[in-house]
Amino acid sequence: MVEKILARYRFLHEIIVRPFSSSLRAFLFSRFIGVTLAIFLMVLGTATYFYDRLLSQQAQAAAEGIAAQTYTIINNLMPHGISREQLETVLDEIKAAHRDTPYQIEVYRSPLVSEIYGEIEQRIPFQATEKALAPGYGRKFTIENHTSTRHLYALTVEDQACLTCHPNAEIGSVLGIVEVKQSIRDMVARMRSDYLWVFVFYGGLAVALVVGITTLVINRVSSTVEDFRRKTQEIKTVTDLPAISRLSRAEVGFSELNEAFQAVGELAERLHDVAVDKDILEFEIKILNKFIITSNVVQDWQLFVKELLLDINNILDTYALLAFFQEGENEYELDVFWRATPSYETRNELEKLVQGQIYNQFQLASDSPAVRIVHHDCGSPVPLPKSLSLKDIELRTKSLFLDAPKVGGIVGIGVQSNMVMDSIYHIVLDSVLATLLNLVGSVKAIYKYTKDLEYYATRDPITQLHNQRMFWELLGYEVGRAQRHDYSFSLMVIDIDNFKTINDRYGHAFGDLFLQQLAEALRQAVRDGDFIARYGGDEFTVLLPTTTREQTISVAERIVKAISGMSVLTAEGIKVQATVSLGIAMFPEHGKSAKDLFLVADNMMYKVKGEGKNAIAEPEEAEITEIFKEESKTNFRVYQALEEKSIIPYFQPILDLATGEVEAHEVLMRIPADDGSMIAASDFIQAAGRIGLLHKLDHLLMEKTFAVVAKQNYQGRLFINLSPKSFIFPEFFPKIQKLSQEYNIDPHRVIFEVTERDTIRNVAMLKKFVTMMKAEGYRFAVDDFGSGYSSFKYLKLFPIDFLKIEGDFIRNILDDRDYMAYTKSIVTLARELGIKTVAEYVEDEKIINACRDLGVDYGQGYYIGRPAIGFSKLPARPADQQ
Incomplete structure (x- = not known):
């Protein structure tokens, strides 16, 4: 039901209201006309009501007067004994006197009169009229309805005189009834026809005034709106907006509209300042x-x-x-x-x-x-x-x-x-x-x-020589080509003697300059077509394609002579010279694979270093056999350690120099030898890297370490050495996470160490690995900081937490001013970057005190504690007191 009513309301609104609300003119006109008509109808209705009421009251009073007068005349004539003809003449005269008025006069004869004088034709039977005069109504009575008013007066026997003419009656008997009927409808209709034209005239005048006022208002507003529309049509770009602002000066004639157009003009100016063209x-x-x-x-x-x-x-x-x-x-x-x-x-x-x-x-x-x-x-x-x-x-x-x-x-x-x-x-x-x-x-x-x-991607940025990656690619390519075409070639591995001392004493910038001069000397010493690469920090390789032994020896001697005769001036004018140790391997006599050739040449280079440096070494048959035998033995140890899971983690304490307590341990890898001794990592790490098992060793070491931590309930930090070669294996990171969860090791307690040299060589790969691990909460340290050949700006590339200062700096800190200066600069840099420092090779009390005075945060070395199977107790004591 409610929905039907709402639907009808919406229908009427759409049909009646909306058409008169579509424009300002229609809105104002419809509202003005509506209000005028409402007022007109209210006034008309009110006036009609009161006029009808007044007219009825006046008509009723007049009718009562006529009825009373007629009754009085008849009542006064009857005692005189007038004849029936005379009475009817009097009544006809009374009726004639009111013929043109809204009053009708009738006299009804009662049965008592009809019995003597006979029946006459009456409009209403006497009995119907007599009912109105029943006891309780009195001698007179008025009957009203919406069309007429009837005033009735009874003619009764008042005294004995009346009985003379009406012997059949008695005192109080009704002889007749006088009726005066008044037609109200005709009177009202006549009245309304008189004053309706007056109202129509004034109503029309009100409508005319409404139309005039509406037109005046609309014309004033329309002219300004038309001007506004014309201005807006002229706007093509934002720069045209100021034209609208001129509307703020327009005078509409109404203060409210003036304010509105002024606001529009101000808005246009603001839009001009902020709007942008389409x-x-x-x-x-x-x-x-x-x-x-x-x-x-x-x-x-x-x-x-x-x-x-x-x-x-x-x-x-x-x-x-x-x-x-x-x-x-x-x-x-x-x-x-x-x-x-x-x-x-x-x-x-x-x-x-x-x-x-x-x-x-x-x-x-x-x-x-x-x-x-x-x-x-x-x-x-x-x-x-x-x-x-x-x-x-x-x-x-x-x-x-x-x-x-x-x-x-x-x-x-x-x-x-x-x-x-x-x-x-x-x-x-x-x-x-x-x-x-x-x-x-x-x-x-x-x-x-x-x-x-x-x-x-193929060059070393300092020397512009080919890098290690390119060296291995070309070495493998040369091995395959030599096998197909059946020719020999040679490989040289060159190491600069005492370069670390030069780099530490005169600084990294001079070290880079020295490397550049040495690389140029190598270029001058080799033949066209020979391949030179910088293999590592102070190691170089030379590949001589299609070369005999005699040619190889000749080139090697030129290299040694050229570098021995080279000198580089420092900023202070000091001449710095160096020598090289050079190892040679020939294909296919000394090896038939790239790894075998490099192993032989590398061992020959170390042979020269062990025998006094600044020389050339090529292998003899017995040496080759011993090299491969030792390599096989080392490889077997690695395989055996992985198979038997015999790797043993050793822990060296790291002391907080401020509190004197051991807060961390560095994890070191050991393999048990047949005689019960322990083989240090330095004796098998390179072999594990060559056979591609280093990442497995790292994972096994972490598993063993976490097991010891859980067993002994160790709550300190762990510094763990990781080889960057482990980063390339996608399963390495998930394994670390699994081990940490399995043994309930908080990642914040684990610090992974990488050497500065490896950091530089594997920048992209290390950065990706560090980012993933840092997100999990693990932390990182740069080991042997100061031993490589990069500048300190590389610290900006990685979110490093700890710097482990190169041990040679710490060992010589009290005897060499340069080492002291290097250490101070490292500590200052680390403090500015919010990085903690660890001093390595702390071997006596004087060194530990010097490190504490410099502001080094932690110390590590034999004076603090040697590597051991278990964790040191807290607090630690110097090594000589344990």
Whole structure:
């Protein structure tokens, strides 16, 4: 039921109300007319009610008077004995007197009179009228309905005189009834017809006034609205918005509307300051869609920038786009991309502007020969103006500098001055510049990085020689080619004698310079076509294809002689010289695989070192047999240790120098020998790496270590050495997590150690591994920090928690000022980076006190405690007191 009512209401609203609400004119007119009609009907109804009531009261009073008068006349005539004819004459005269009035007079004869004088025709039978005069109603009575009013008076026998003419009656008998009937309907209808035209006249006048007032209001508002519509139709761009703001000065004639249009004008001004054209937004979206850097973009970045410049011209009249890059230490390149071919004068003007705005940021001389300017023509069909001055071009710039490798860039756009004066275009231009800066800078940087990656994927960055990875690839390739074509070749392994002392004493920068000079000496000593590689920190390899023994010896002697005669000046003017130990292996006499050849040459190199250095060694038959026998023996030990799970973890205590308590232990790997002694890791680690089992040893060591930790309920930290070769195995990380969960080892207590040299060699792989492990809560330490050949900036690449300072620095800290300075710098650097330091090779009380004075956090060495099967008690005592 309710739904039907609501449906009918909605239907009536749609049919009646909505058409009169669609416009302001219809709304005002309909409401004014509605109110007027409502007031008119209320006044008409009220007036009619009161008039009808007054008329009825007056008519009733008049009817009662006529009835009373007629009754009095008849009642007064009857005692005089008038004849029936006379009485009827009197009654006819009374009726005639009221014929044109709304009153009808009738006299009804009772049966008592009819009995004597006979029946007459009566409108209503006497009995029906007599009922109104029944006892309780009295001598007179009034009957009313919605059409008429009847006033009835009874003619009764009052005294004996009446009985003369009516002997059949008695005192009180009703002889007749006088009726005066009043027609109210006719009276009201006549009255309404009289005053209705008055109301119609005044109602029409009210409607006319409503129409007039509505028209006046609408005309005032419509003119301003039409002006507003015309202004809005003229808006094509954001710059047209100020036209609407002029509406705020329009005078509508109504204060409320004036305030409304003033607010609209103010809104237009604010929109003008913040709005952006649709074309500009579409342009930015189009540019964003192009920001997908693909290999094609990187390979031909200049074409990509040209296309960008042409796209920019669809929205901004752009003359040129500039990209300024730092290519080298003191080398810069400025690429200027012109929309179309510029004139010679225009090119010069732009270069002057660049010198004034860009060169200053780099503090370069305007004619600096280190800056190479390259102009590019984008080939737009829209030509540049024939002449452009500095006033016609405004160069807006942003800058970006990338730290590694050094690539600095500034991107600028030259546009018409009147375009950039608009605040919106300023915002858009800044956005475009920032985006282009990142895009062009990234593309150029990736282009440069890609070239560098392609180069350094096979090259050592310090010496520019081939790296270890390339060495093994070429060595394997040479072995296969020599087998197919049945020829011999040779391999040399070269180690610089005492280079560690040179590097530590004169610094890493000098060490790098020395390596570069040595690499150049090697290039001069070998033949064309021979392959030189930097195998490690101070180790080099030389591969001599299609070579006899005599040729190999000749080249080796030239190498030793060239390096022995080489000297490099330090900053203080000191000449530094070095010698090399060189081992030789021939294919196929000394080995038929790449690993066997390297094993023989490497052992020969160590043979030279053991016999006094600065010499050449080639293997004899017995030595080759012994080398492979020892290698096989070591390999067997590794296989046996894995098979029998006989690896034993040793723990060396690490002392908190501030509290004097042992807070951590370093885990060391040992294998039991046949005689019951323990074989140190240094005696089998390289062999395990060559046969690809090092990661399995690392995993087994962790499993054994965690078992001991759980058994002894050890709560301190664990420093565990890991080989970077373990990182390449995808199952290694899940195994570490499983072991930690199985033995309930908190990852925050586990610190993985990697050497500085391995950190540099495996940067990408180590970074990925460290990121995953750090996310799980494990921590990392750099072992032997200061022993490698990298700069300290590599610490920025990894979230390192601990630095273990190279033992040679600590051992000589009291006797050598340089070692003291190196140690201080390491401690200061670590403190600034929030990294804890650990001093290795702490061998006496003086050294531990010196380390404490320098601010070293932890100490490790034989004075604190030797490696042992179990954990040291807390607190620890010096080794000589245990």
